Amino acid sequence: MSAPKAISIALLVADTPPRPVVEKVGDYKVIYPNFLESSLESVARHAWQEKVELQIRPYDVVDKMEYPDEGQLRDGLWDAIMITGSASSATQELAWNVKLAEFIRRTAEDHPLVRIIGICYGHQIIARAFGAKVEENEKGWELSTTEVELNEEGQELLNYKPDEGIMRIQQVHKDHVSQVPPSFQGEDFINLGSTGKSPIQALALRYPTEAPPLASTASTSAYMAFDISDSGTSSSGPSPVRSLHVLTFQGHPEFNQEIVELILSVKTEMGQVTGEKLEEALSKASLAHDGTKLGRVILNMLGVEAARTESGDEMINV
Template identity: 35%
Template sequence: MHTPLRIAVLECDTPTPNTNAKYGGYRGVFESLLKASARTLEQPERLNPDTDLEITGWDIVNGEEYPKLEEIDAVLLTGSKHNSFDDLPWIHRLVEFTKKAITHNRVRVLGICFGHQIIGRALGAKVGRSNEGWEVAVCDMDLTEQGKDLFGLDKIRIQQMHRDIVFDYPPDVIPLGHSPRCAVQGMYSPGHFVTVQGHPEFNGDIVSEIVGLRTEAGIFSKEQSVDALSRANNPHDGVAIGVVFLRFLLQGVE
């Protein structure tokens, strides 16, 4: 009998109200994605979706406790409404923990949106606001040759919700892809981490709720809102990306 895959989800934000009520935090959102991805993987002898995923959530915005690396197999850094470049105590703690996690000889790391940017920052890359503005809802991510090999696709369709970016690839990192509004859409270090700027865990309902609230708050214009909502429910490759994540994590426990 093999042991469960122990994944610590570092919750860098709280979801919007309806999403939070449905999933119980971003831990639940990612549990939904990873279980769906495990079912699609169709390798129950390696990863049973019902018994072999041990997913814990860690509120690292409001709390200071982090998982012990020797007690987990993987760390997942979620997206966030917060800025990855801010000079705040909790973000400094997160960056320092991330440095330890991505250099660990066994633990593997996944970075999503804000988490992708935090990994970039931990590696010394510049992170900040893009001059290209928001990238929202289902968009195309053009893959590098290495990205095509990793994902097994020529192009990725992925939900987006960002205007912050990693400006340049850190040294010794494999570029995975780009889009017209973001040159660094994903990073890969074999045996250490995989990141994407987009949100494989988001679905049309989640994106539509965020767009609605940000439109009400004046963050998105009416035109931006209409455009985003027109693409929010388009087909995307979230589960396929989740399958790649699981394959990557399983390599570390074999």
């Protein structure tokens, strides 16, 4: 039996969650791997497709300002970097904030086969790194399970059928991205969905070709202008999300009801979320959301193709 296909993710940890979250659930070094592993377990795979294992290493980019080694990136040892959420603002000129934005941009330029993924604050700092504006939302907090209206590209790339144009995702943010970043190396950033409060809910940047190899597959992070052909791809071809260099979400696919309710309790104590706003947020925290589905999308982006029916629909384990 061949060894499992390893997908390596450098988790750039931009914060520690509030103490109640850490005590009951764990910090982001626990939450994100659990989210990705549970999403992986939900992906149905054909017997002929490779087994997959995730290799996730956290880096403290705040206090230690540590990052993946340049040589490791160059040699293709990292398939992706993922930037977590944070209570800090991506607009601040803090030393670690500035360094993180510079690292993201440099990685995109120098190591283009390394995929870049951002969640909430990660979505915002990536947008900043590519020249977009991030600011405090004058419409206030966006909290708990929120319906995001996906456009056609959002439906295609995030694997929603045309009659399922709504992405449901947990949210906890007040800052937001207020403009789509300018084009990067000839490719345009795409906004995938919007809400009434925040019009830019997910960003994507395509490669010039359909599905370049992962850095670890190519053994280099240098860009190779050919489409991938591997044993993990289904007979219907690679998922559309395989074409992405960058993918971000304003919401938190890794959050569940318990985490959101714990965060809300802290924000209530701080006087940030009270009254009717709190009641509404608590009522929405328990609503169904697409966290695991979006976890599968992230894994699809990194080459974990789901088994498909004869009609091309994705098969899933639930």
